[in-house]
Amino acid sequence: MSAIQKLPTGVPGLDIITYGGIPQGRTTLITGKSGAGKSILSLQIACNLARLGVKTVVLSIEETAEDLIATADTLGFDLASLVKQGQVVLTDLTRPMEGPTHVSGNFDVEGLVHLVSELVKKSGATAVVLDSATALFSPRPPEAHLRSHFFRLVSSFRQLGLTAVMTAEAPADYGQLTTLGVEDFVCDTVLVLRNLVDGERRRRSIEVHKYRRSAHYKGEYPCTMTLQGLTVFPLDARHTEQPSEDTRFPSGVAGLDAMTRGGWLRDSIVLVRGPSGSGKTTLAGMYARAGALRGERVIYYGFEETKPILMRNFAKVGLSLKELEASGHLKVECRYPEATSPEDLLVELRSGLANFKPSLIVVDSISSIEHSTSERGFRQFMVGLSSLIREHSRSALLIQTVGTFVENDAAPPYLSTIPDAILLMDYARKEHGLERTMTVLKMRGSEHTSAEHRMTIVSGGLQVEPLGWVPSK
Incomplete structure (x- = not known):
């Protein structure tokens, strides 16, 4: 079996716990409850990939292109420049807010697959970020159809040779990974973000729940949201090339x-x-x-x-x-x-x-x-x-x-x-x-x-x- 190829995410600490980044040509799912940081992490990865020369299509289901640029540039991702240079292609798939939305007929992802295919041909993109699958499949189709559509979407990304990053909402911090319930057998890599109440404070963490054909760090690792995006702390004493001084x-x-x-x-x-x-x-x-x-x-x-x-x-x-x-x-x-x-x-x-x-x-x-x-x-x-x-x-x-x-006869x-x-x-x-x-x-x-x-x-x-x-x- 050939070694899996990876793309570095550029997210501090994340490439360490994933042993090099996300799988190239495969799908990575980022899941977590609302407020866990899924959208920011996916946008951070998209911008970092683009800076490495990997043209990336961003499919935004929940936020407008203007809002994405405002969020990204506030965090120093420089998305506006990347879009101008053609390294990132922003695609606004948000639904119109004026008036009620009427849904009729059966859900079908073929239109989205065709759209992505055309965007890839025009731009030469080799990566895609979809935020979020939860919003995409809302209203939610029947369970059997949902699994079929989700598999079709991920399969199409792979057929196009795309490195894909998708986000999805989780119903709880632990247990079922997403409200969709279809991710485990489809996606090659699953990252779980948590924003737990620990005592009187919230504590963020990230877990590599799954990574096919690759070693990875096990368990939860602390992370935090900074003015430059997400930062992960691997909690390990990595070897340095400099030997310890005997002085x-x-x-x-x-x-x-x-x-x-x-x-x-x-x-x-x-x-x-x-x-x-x-x-x-x-x-x-x-x-x-x-x-x-x-x-x-x-x-x-x-x-x-x-x-x-x-x-x-x-x-x-x-x-x-x-x-x-x-x-x-x-x-x-x-x-x-x-x-x-x-x-x-x-x-x-x-x-x-x-x-x-x-x-x-x-x-x-x-x-x-x-x-x-x-x-x-x-x-x-x-x-x-x-x-x-x-x-x-x-x-x-x-x-x-x-x-x-x-006074206390303290222990070691x-x-x-x-x-x-x-x-x-x-x-x-x-x-x-x-x-x-x-x-x-x-x-x-x-x-x-x-x-x-x-x-x-x-x-x-x-x-x-x-x-x-x-x-x-």
Whole structure:
């Protein structure tokens, strides 16, 4: 059996979970409930195919050509230019809105098949997008006739050598794939879009339900609708051509570098866990500042404070970041996770990695994201975040707020499988006040001390020394 030929969709992440795109010369069905994003995804694929030189016919049953162009160009698809260049042929098949519509006789798709055939001959198109099959077969013909017409339509696309994309509405998020009930045995590929209520928020996902003669990612994957269309997050740590560096870089805290035997390893993810007030943000500031002072590009994502307050607090402890940001080596982005979604945050992180190209990333804190979404949404965010970091071969410092380990006798970290190193910061209440400590719980691929160290917050940041050391007054 010859290998199946595929056309890349150009949709971020979708070509990864489909192992290369949609099948060439075959039909792909996009299904989901109303509002799942079917029309936008099909239009996005049409425009991306056209930009690759694949002339595409768009059959619009539900929206006028003007509305399609307005929607597409708002998302940056540049459909108007593609139509002008002849790369996309828009065909408006919407029904007249003036007056009532009277239906008589039997339903027949032969007229549509003839129309598509003529459009293909005139334009030289090799792809077709039909949005939507649900609207096309409305009013709905009898079940036996519906199956016959649907099969005839898909068969005609194949006979014309067209790569086809069709959309259809689903009655529910799970269960029967479409209200038509005829797609499973006809279409080669079925993509299911969902827009579920998860806790107090909606969570979008996509699933490759079926792909004949091709391997594909199994299960649901988070996706989101951005100002550039749909973006999918494969949640995998793909191999990069760049090997991981066997080098170290300073953390910004001299005592901590002694604990890790020379600093953090490159391309590593470090998780810092500790209760509120243990000095985690100060450590994050020192990490970011040290990297920027070395001439590296560093991006700091703050999710717990506004930027003016964060910058002021750093300056007050002798860690001014203003000059470093002005130099272009540091970028500080602050926002509250409640004002967005985990998927949108991943989009922002991906954009930052692609455009700013930092070597170091700080996320302060992942706990804010955890509290603003469901357990499943947070898990997907963390896997997606680590995937992005691994894909771009970057080093990252992640902050997590937990209860005190001394008081709660905490179990091993919940996120222990994702990071390469885990640093515990804690404090105990003593007669003279708080006694802060720091411990390297794990550090993959490196010797390190597991002994608890005493830590103090001083002007200029943190000071770390072995227990038994008495700080100067």
